[in-house]
Amino acid sequence: MIPVRLEIQGLYSYREKQTVEFDQLTGAGLFGIFGAVGSGKSSILEAILLALYGSTERLSDRGEKNSMLNLQSDQLLINFEFRAGKNNAKTYLARYAAKRNPKNFEDVKPAEHTFYKRVGDSWEALTERGEEIVGMQKNHFKQTVIIPQGKFREFIDLTPGPRAEMMKELFGLERFDLSGKTGSLLKAVREEKIRLETQLLGLEAFTKENLAQKEEHFAKLRTNLTQAEELVKGVDSEYRAKEVLRGKHQELLKFQGLRTELLEKKPDIESKRQLHQEFITAKTHLKPIWDQRNDAQVELEKYTVSVEDCARFKERFEQEIEGLEKEELNLKEKNQQRPQREAKIRDLKKVLELQVLRQNLTAAQQLLDTLQPSIEAKKKAQKSLKLQLQQLEVDIEKIPVLDSTLLAELKSAERDWKTWEIQHKKLTDELDQLNQAASKIGQESEQLLSSLPHDFETLENWLQAQKGQLKTLEIERDTLIQKQGLAAHIHLLHEGEACPLCGAVEHPDPLQSASEVRQLEEKNREISAGKVILEQISSAIQRQNELAIHQENNLKNIESKKSEIAEITLQLGNLKSKLASLEIETPEALTVQIQKMADSGKALEKLQLELKTLRKNYDTEQELIEKAEVELNQARLKAQSILSGISTKQEEIKDPVFCEGFYEKAPEIIRQTIQKVEKDIDEAIQLLEGKQKHLREKRGEQAKNLADLETFSRLKKETGDKIVTLQASFEKLKIEYGFTDEVALIRLFEHSLDAEKILKEITQFDQDLAVAQSRIRELEENPEVSQFEEEAFLKLSAKLQLLKSEAETLQNQFILLGQEIKEAQKNLSEKSLLEAVFSKLQNRESYLRELDNLFRGSGFVKYVSSIYLKELCNTANVRFMKLSKNSLSLEIDDDNTFWVVDYLNGGKRRLLKTLSGGQTFQASLCLALALAEKVKALNQADQSFFFLDEGFGALDRNALRVVFETLKSLRHENRIVGIISHVEELQQEVGVYAQIELDPEKGSQVSYSF
DSSP, X not given: OEEEEEEEESBTTOOSOEEEOHHHHHTTSEEEEEEOTTSSSHHHHHXXXXXXXXXXXXXXXXXXXXXXXXXXXXXXXXXXEEEESGGGOEEEEEEEEEEEETXXXXXXXXXXXXXXXXXXXXXXXXXXXXXXXXXXXXXXXXXXXXXXXXXXXXXXXXXXXXXHHHHHHHTTGGGGOOHHHHHHHHHHHHHHHHHHHHHHHXXXXXXXXXXXXXXXXXXXXXXXXXXXHHXXXXXXXXXXXXXXXXXXXXXHHHHHHHXXXXXXXXXXXXXXXXXXXXXXXXXXXXXXXXXHHXXXXXXXXXXXXXXXXXXXXXXXXXXXXXXXHHHHHHHHHHHTTHHHHHHHHHHHHHHHHHHHHHHHHHHHHHHHHHHHHHHHHHHHHHHHHHHHHHHHHHHHHHSOOOOHHHHHHHHHHHHHHHHHHHHHHHHHHHHHHHHHHHHHHHHHHHHHHHTSOTTOSSHHHHXXXXXXXXXXXXHHHHHHHHHHHHHTTGGGOOTTSOOTTTOOSOOSSOOOHHHHHHHHHHHHHHHHHXXXXXXXXXXXXXXXXXXXXXXHHHHHHHHHHHXXXXXXXXXXXXXXXXXXXXXXXXXXXXXXXXXHHHHHHHXXXXXXXXXXXXXXXXXXXXXXXXXXXXXXXXXXXXXXXXXXXXXXXHHHOSOHHHHHTTTTSOHHHHHHHHHHHHHHHXXXXXXXXXXXXXXHHXXXXXXXXXXXXXXXXXXXXXXXXXXXXXXXXXXXXHHHHTOOOHHHHHHHHHOOOOHHHHHHHHHHHHHHHHHHHHHHHHHHTOHHHHTOOHHHHHHHHHHHHHHHHHHHHHHHHHXXXXXXXXXXXXXXXXXXXXXXXXXXXXXXXXXXXXXXXXXXXXHHHHHHHHHHHHHHHHHHHHHHHHHTXXXXXXXXXXXXXXXXXEGGGTTEEEEGGGSOHHHHHHHHHHHHHHHHHHHHHHTTOSOEEEEEOSOGGGSOHHHHHHHHHHHHHGGGGTEEEEEEEOOHHHHHHOSSEEEEEEETTTEEEEEEOO
8 A cells, every 4th residue: 555645634633624745755765754742743644544444543433533523623524545456556545524513513423434446537436445445454554554653562562362363364364274174074075974874775785696586587477478468368359259249239139128118109109299280280370360360459459448548638638728827827927026026125235235334434433543542652652762762872972982903912912921921931940940950961971980990081992991801801711611621531641642632642731620610710700790890881881872862852952942932032022012002011901901992892782782672673663653554544545435335325226215114124134035035036937937837748748648549549440440350361261271169279379389399309209210120120130149148258258357467467567576677777886886985985084084183273374374473573583683783683482472582692582571662662663564575575566655653762862873774775675664753863864754733723734845
């Protein structure tokens, strides 16, 4: 991940939008972000974490979001543009925005957290999160890319378990966790083995011997089945021939029985044949004439009744029409008086209107009497309000106008005066403390120099001389050790024999081991005492260097404090001289002046508020008066209009004399009178129309009745003539067809005989009898049919069934045995395949069992993790040994615990926590750089980024120089390194940096060295 650009607004001290242009900073390879404590340097790292992962290091996104939002800002906005992916080839934008709830200042709405990818010249929204884009979780990102305050030692301080888990997640070592996969495979193999064992157990009964026995029995069954089928075939042929004769014999018996039945029915059929013939003749020739005569007689009776009814209705219609004509004449005379009655109704309605107008006139007069006094009273009150307004305006003009600018300047001056006096006292106290500290440092330096021997000018000279003396003593000790080793072989020397070490045959002065031992002990004591002195000198030199640095920093701080005191004194003097021109000499006088101006302003505001309220009341009352005057004018116009209407209505009345008695009556009585007359008029009209309609209907009915009388009389005469003609024809037909008895003929007409059904029955009888006699003659011509024996046929049938049953039994046995043989062959083949697979599974199970034992638990992952950690440790040691001047190195044991190898103490190991603060920083830096290097290789990037906000204040000047040289060397490894610090020495060394300053009004401001 390489940062490109960061925009911050509303986060912590960043009130206004600020932009950090990382492109120009990262181009230098090594850059810094510097500023005073609390200026907002670390907030840059927190903004990056918030943009990528949605939470900061100090506060979480949930519940504590309000505290990360600037108290003078309504929204928080972060836009972070960066490059990531393989070789950092893709550009992304992370946006994080949150706003305050406008109704509740303490409540911050849920944040909007989105990611975009640059595609061409536009940004395309993504569904991926920061972990997926960057390729690592937040806690790993803080240990390999951006290391916030307080988190630099986190990787070292991790216990072995979490450290191994981090390596597993960071480098994807879970791919080496083969325990679950091996266990799953072993379980699957075991389950498959059990399944195969079950299948083989079910196939245990299938053998080659059993198959051979079944095949032999199958051949015998085939021979027996063939013989049985041939025997059944011969008997079946004979049976089929007999079965045909039996069918014909049974047919002969059937037709003989049918002929007997038909001959018994023949007399009844002949009787029905005779009845059918007579019924058809009567129905065809006589029945139509007889039906026509009967219908004509019915019509004659109907026409006779109709003629009688029409004659009776003729007289009644004449009487009804005469009565209706008289009633119509009376109603016409009554309706002729309608116009006079309607005119009186119109006059009564005008009387009602006049009564309403007179009531309205009374109400309008009452309103006029009420409005006039009210308007006069309001006008008097309005004059009083006007006088009060004029008096307030005069009072306001007497009060001097408040100079708000001057008041603001005085308040600012009061605040600055107090602030500068407090700062002046604080800086003076701090300057005294710094002077005291400088004095103590000088005294301690003099004490260190007082322990210096007179032979040496400086501690460094003393240290070099002591090192030389120790070296001489060590050489002498080594010589004594060699002599002591030779003395251990004196017992091997014999006079006249060669020395086993040098080969000499003479030994004039053999070593004496006792004196050498004493000398060696004395040398060791001297060396030990010399080392103690050497350590004391080294400690003194280190303390002298520390005191020099502290003294240098103290002197710089003293000068800084003096300049700050001088600046505050100058500002305070300028402020006092400015206030003196306003005749203000003391802070108390300034406070009194501010209070006086504030009181004057409050009094003016109070009077202006009263004036505003009074003017508002005056305007309101004026509006009410205007509305009342408009209402009074409307009431006057309305009264005049009502008087004009009363005069007009009186002139419109046509019969004043008739209406005179109704003026004093109640309106309801007048309305009832009007309704009664209107109802009587409407009823007279409706009655006349009803009578006229009824009269028209009766005249129509009379005309129709006269026409019907004429028609029915004519039809009666024609029907009588028709009956005489039909009777003569009927008598003639009876004689012609031989029906002398008319009563019998009529019964025949009324008979419910189904002629069609009887005819079908007779025809069917004739056909059945002819077929039966014909078929009997044909069957009796064959003697075998007529002489057929049923008993012999039944014996033959039983024999055939027995043979078929035996053959079917053999056939079933043959089929079943064939299926058994096929099944046995199939199972034997399957058994052979299963045995081969089972053998392979046994071998696979043994292999997987061995692998399961190897990969059980997470031992293999821990082993791989320890390899990664050792490689990481080796990479870190390249820098750490250089930083520690080859005196220390890091080592990790089999339990993933870090140790320190101390080469100044014989290469012995000791715990990492025994390192000093500066050494721990150096070790943490080397491990963090090594971890970042591994992540760079993992992401296949040719360039990597490392941002550090930690630890430089714990280093002395020499260590700081070595660390800085190490950081600068990373540029040659194509690494980008950023540091955050307030240490001034680093700012002097780093050429490219961003400066963060906290402005009291604008918040944190970003500037650059370029």
